[in-house]
Amino acid sequence: MPNQGTKNVVELLPKNGGVFLTWEDLWVRASNMKDGGKAILKGLTGYARPGELLAIMGPSGCGKSTLLDTIAGRLGSSTRQSGDILINGRKQTLAYGTSAYVTQDDTLIATLTVKEAIYYSAELQLPNSMPKSEKKEIADITIKEMGLQDAMETRIGGWSGKGISGGQKRRVSICMEFLTRPKLLFLDEPTSGLDSAASYYVMKTIASRCKGRTIIASIHQPSAEVFSLFHSLCLLSSGRTVYFGPASAAIEFFALSGFPCPTLQNPSDHFLKTINSDFDQDIEEGSTGRKSTEEVINILVKSYKSSDKYRAVQSQVAEICKEEGEILEKRSHSSFTTQSLVLTRRSFVNMSYDLGYYWLRLAVYVVIAIGLGTIYYDVGFSTASVQARGTMLMFVASFITFMAIGGFPSFVEDLKVFQQEKLNGHYGSGSFVIANTLSAMPYLLLVSLIPGVIAYFLTGLQNGLEHFIYFVLVLFTCMMLVESLMMIVASIVPNFLMGIITGAGIQALMILSGGFFRLPNDLPKPFWKYPLHYVAFHKYAFEGLFKNELEGLKIHNEDKLGKVQMINGEDILRNTWQMNMDYSKWADLAILLGMVVLYRLLFLLFVKAGEKVKPAIRRAFISTSPNQINTAERPFDEFAT
Numbered sequence: 001m002p003n004q005g006t007k008n009v010v011e012l013l014p015k016n017g018g019v020f021l022t023w024e025d026l027w028v029r030a031s032n033m034k035d036g037g038k039a040i041l042k043g044l045t046g047y048a049r050p051g052e053l054l055a056i057m058g059p060s061g062c063g064k065s066t067l068l069d070t071i072a073g074r075l076g077s078s079t080r081q082s083g084d085i086l087i088n089g090r091k092q093t094l095a096y097g098t099s100a101y102v103t104q105d106d107t108l109i110a111t112l113t114v115k116e117a118i119y120y121s122a123e124l125q126l127p128n129s130m131p132k133s134e135k136k137e138i139a140d141i142t143i144k145e146m147g148l149q150d151a152m153e154t155r156i157g158g159w160s161g162k163g164i165s166g167g168q169k170r171r172v173s174i175c176m177e178f179l180t181r182p183k184l185l186f187l188d189e190p191t192s193g194l195d196s197a198a199s200y201y202v203m204k205t206i207a208s209r210c211k212g213r214t215i216i217a218s219i220h221q222p223s224a225e226v227f228s229l230f231h232s233l234c235l236l237s238s239g240r241t242v243y244f245g246p247a248s249a250a251i252e253f254f255a256l257s258g259f260p261c262p263t264l265q266n267p268s269d270h271f272l273k274t275i276n277s278d279f280d281q282d283i284e285e286g287s288t289g290r291k292s293t294e295e296v297i298n299i300l301v302k303s304y305k306s307s308d309k310y311r312a313v314q315s316q317v318a319e320i321c322k323e324e325g326e327i328l329e330k331r332s333h334s335s336f337t338t339q340s341l342v343l344t345r346r347s348f349v350n351m352s353y354d355l356g357y358y359w360l361r362l363a364v365y366v367v368i369a370i371g372l373g374t375i376y377y378d379v380g381f382s383t384a385s386v387q388a389r390g391t392m393l394m395f396v397a398s399f400i401t402f403m404a405i406g407g408f409p410s411f412v413e414d415l416k417v418f419q420q421e422k423l424n425g426h427y428g429s430g431s432f433v434i435a436n437t438l439s440a441m442p443y444l445l446l447v448s449l450i451p452g453v454i455a456y457f458l459t460g461l462q463n464g465l466e467h468f469i470y471f472v473l474v475l476f477t478c479m480m481l482v483e484s485l486m487m488i489v490a491s492i493v494p495n496f497l498m499g500i501i502t503g504a505g506i507q508a509l510m511i512l513s514g515g516f517f518r519l520p521n522d523l524p525k526p527f528w529k530y531p532l533h534y535v536a537f538h539k540y541a542f543e544g545l546f547k548n549e550l551e552g553l554k555i556h557n558e559d560k561l562g563k564v565q566m567i568n569g570e571d572i573l574r575n576t577w578q579m580n581m582d583y584s585k586w587a588d589l590a591i592l593l594g595m596v597v598l599y600r601l602l603f604l605l606f607v608k609a610g611e612k613v614k615p616a617i618r619r620a621f622i623s624t625s626p627n628q629i630n631t632a633e634r635p636f637d638e639f640a641t
């Protein structure tokens with residue numbers, strides 16, 4: 001059984017690039033009103049060293065994930081923390097990309113195969129200086145190590161369809177974080193969903209990678225074999241330390257505290273059974289009789305606090321922190337351009353596999369375009385055609401683009417993957433926004449062009465290639481705009497139902513103020529005209545499409561006597577539709593394109609600021625008043641921002 005608990009810190013060489021992580025008197029409290037400052041972690045002290053696998057164990061809800069998040073610098077905004085967390089004896093914010101973290105939830109692209117997902121990840125994460133063949137080799141080796149070779153060609157699957165099993169997803173997530181061979185690795189429940197053999201092999205691979213690395217894993221119920229792989233053990237119960245020290249010495253500690261592990265029982269089963277207070281069963285204590293779990297936990301916590309183990313932990317922490325070691329640097333990555341290109345490729349492939357992203361929309365648009373074409377079939381040049389052309393164009397610019405909302409679930413999934421990968425330091429917001437924009441463009445062009453041809457020519461809109469190209473360009477630009485708007489919404493709202501409602505609401509307001517349902521001069525001035533009419537892209541889309549259609553067109557107005565009078569399209573635009581004729585339709589298109597750029601920049605801003613702004617907003621609304629959190633008791637320290 002591995003046991004390095006007594007190793008001297010100097011032997012463990014802080015200068016060799018290894019990572020020493022220490023935490024001292026760590027408190028974490030819920031900061032929302034409902035929980036009223038409930039303490040989740042209560043004064044924990046511990047350390048993790050290079051070459052060691054530290055397991056955090058305890059019953060469900062004892063604070064394992066919270067401890068892992070806190071020491072990894074990822075604690076959410078709904079909690080407050082205090083205490084010292086040091087890396088190589090220094091106070092250092094764990095910037096994204098300095099460590100790797102496998103979260104409890106597997107956030108993966110459902111449409112990709114295992115092989116595609118891992119190859120793309122290798123291309124994204126491994127440095128540019130490494131040849132592609134070497135990246136592929138590393139990916140293949142890691143796939144094998146995680147026992148995924150038979151599932152390589154299987155789709156990951158998710159909300160859109162069944163794919164690999166939950167346990168295999170777990171291994172894909174671990175595989176992706178292992179590609180870069182990080183110096184500091186956090187794993188939250190790496191074996192959940194795995195059978196006992198798979199758990200053992202996965203943990204064995206992880207443990208065999210400990211050399212020079214610091215690995216911390218929270219784990220639920222390891223088998224005896226898996227337990228034997230741990231070097232150190234941190235056992236928690238209700239946020240308190242029941243035991244911290246060499247994993248091999250835990251059995252002795254329990255025995256000395258009066259709770260010996262029965263022969264032939266898995267030690268981890270015994271520990272968890274003894275300290276699980278969720279099902280308050282009395283526990284047999286040595287010869288003194290039965291005790292409630294709460295009492296047992298108190299005995300163990302006290303016993304630990306007064307033990308040599310606790311003193312050893314304190315002196316280890318003090319020794320590690322005595323001297324400041326090297327600063328943990330970010331891993332070297334592929335360049336911004338490579339990341340943008342690889343992400344564009346990955347996103348393009350994902351969009352092509354995901355029926356709900358564009359293909360279904362294309363089919364629906366074709367049906368609608370046929371519908372529009374038949375309803376307005378060969379619209380003609382009479383005065384009645386003016387209204388028909390207007391409503392047809394309004395429908396195209398407003399309602400066809402409105403349906404981009406149908407792609408919202410796919411946007412949300414994309415964003416989830418991005419947020420996870422960004423947190424893990426795989427790439428930045430800039431590459432994601434560029435890739436998302438570029439990969440969507442060919443599809444949006446297709447989705448504008450095919451239905452556009454059908455609707456345009458069946459209706460008999462103004463003849464001429466220039467007019468048709470302009471029509472498609474406006475449709476394409478509006479689609480881009482709506483997608484950008486929906487991406488902005490998706491990056492702000494907490495879930496996809498709220499996103500759909502918010503997105504639909506914003507678009508409905510814009511359509512109302514666009515100048516069709518109420519002509520521009522008739523719009524109420526406050527709010528509707530100023531500023532909404534000018535902010536809504538529909539104004540420029542209507543204006544551009546109407547000008548494109550009516551400029552140069554002669555409308556035949558037949559009076560009661562049958563005399564035909566020609567009306568200039570320009571006069572109709574000015575007098576009937578109250579269009580601003582001071583600038584050309586190309587200016588409208590240019591404004592729309594400018595809006596696309598602006599919306600995309602806003603999207604970038606929102607995803608970049610996401611982690612900072614969202615928590616601040618949430619804190620402003622739900623944080624407790626000072627007296628709900630006993631801040632006087634311990635000064636809070638924002639290590640994790």
Ligand SMILES: Nc1ncnc2c1ncn2[C@@H]1O[C@H](COP(=O)(O)OP(=O)(O)OP(=O)(O)O)[C@@H](O)[C@H]1O
Pocket residue numbers: 030031032035040058059060061062063064065066067076078079220
């Ligand atoms: N932000 C929060 N606000 C309020 N309570 C929280 C918050 N985060 C965690 N908790 C509570 O703290 C406790 C510990 O949660 P945590 O997720 O760390 O447990 P865990 O040991 O990882 O559980 P599991 O093994 O089931 O994943 C739980 O009771 C949880 O409800």
